Amino acid sequence: MTTSYEGSQIMPDHSSDQYPVDATNKVKRRHDRGFYDHDTVHALLDSAALAHVAYVIDERPFCTPTLFWREGTRLYWHGSSASRMLRNLSKGEPACLTVTHFDSIVLARSGFNHSADYRSVMAFGTARLVTDLVEKDRALTMMVDRFFPDRTALLRPTTGQETKATAVIAMEIEKASAKIRARGVVDDEEDYELPIYAERLPIRTVIGTPEPCPRIIPGVERATTLESYREGRHLEEALLEAYQLAYS
């Protein structure tokens, strides 16, 4: 085995397609933590709603949080047409979209071995404004339905004005890498004998009690398609389940 998930439950599927690897996306530090197959990369993307996008304006880097989703090997995100990032990306700009699942903080017996468990993806490509109206309409639907399957059909229809005011960005993934640490406490062998406390502090992102809008008119019920999102559930599980429903 030249690769390992270091104890993670996720198993790499070596029959899956791979993203090409070069100097841009090759995991250099701790290369044993790097994966490039579509299945691993896509599963980490589809179990997230929040990404951070890096882009360059006047040679300076910007890092912007945004909701996003995947369709095949293409990523989508959105924002107002007024935003700085989108104005700049309209002609097509290199971007890097990163998703991080933060799984634990690791307290070891030395400062050096303190660490964290995480699963992250960096995806590289050229971001462009979606100008084709058919692609844009579809994207505006999936922007909602990817998270809440079939919800758009229940909503007040989007107006032309709203469509105009929403910019949709698309980025074909040219290269991508996943990086996974799932090892908990790992100390130097001789340090285990020392009288020092060590632990893995697990972290999880969960759904709270759904808060219905107080102005819902009587008799209107929560759709059964929202059942993925229930109190106490890991957000990533609900997001992945909804994604699979939406694109099944």
Place this chain on the structure above:
Amino acid sequence: MTTSYEGSQIMPDHSSDQYPVDATNKVKRRHDRGFYDHDTVHALLDSAALAHVAYVIDERPFCTPTLFWREGTRLYWHGSSASRMLRNLSKGEPACLTVTHFDSIVLARSGFNHSADYRSVMAFGTARLVTDLVEKDRALTMMVDRFFPDRTALLRPTTGQETKATAVIAMEIEKASAKIRARGVVDDEEDYELPIYAERLPIRTVIGTPEPCPRIIPGVERATTLESYREGRHLEEALLEAYQLAYS
């Protein structure tokens, strides 16, 4: 009132120092959500462990997740000396460090009004390698003690080899902005009459059951300074409490 926290419990302190505002950090889209005072910016930073850092290599953007912490108006993060980012930053490079607290997904009565509650900070500056040994030693201590007050004193001392293998990056915050949405469902007034379900789906990042290393030698107890980190607690509360202890 020209600014508002839109229902958030956090109150802006207008007597606090402000970060300078210019085209780089001015919140343009939804400028009513933008804040620049040190107290707001710092509180959002100090209640987080994970940041995403954007930097530029060969005119291309990279977005890297990392643990970080703040000291005054300076941010620190680290990585192996071997990493691509750090090699590049050694001469001082512009960077943008972003922290996002993701608080909810908002299901509205129209696609357009679907949203999220969040609190984010974008901090801009020039990242540089810490080469001064005194500053580096202090940083390697606070890299642990900022999260776990006084822990370094209990650990196996860091070796010269380890210090050499750990690169520490510092970035003086030149500009910063916080952006906060804490409004839940907000629909167009006429849409409230429609028979459509709407809700705020709260999200929180919590601490799980601490997992002591199975190889701890008998009699070694968890330090009382770790009591901030207990099962079910919001991670951000524990991190802020630990931060205040560490720097008090």
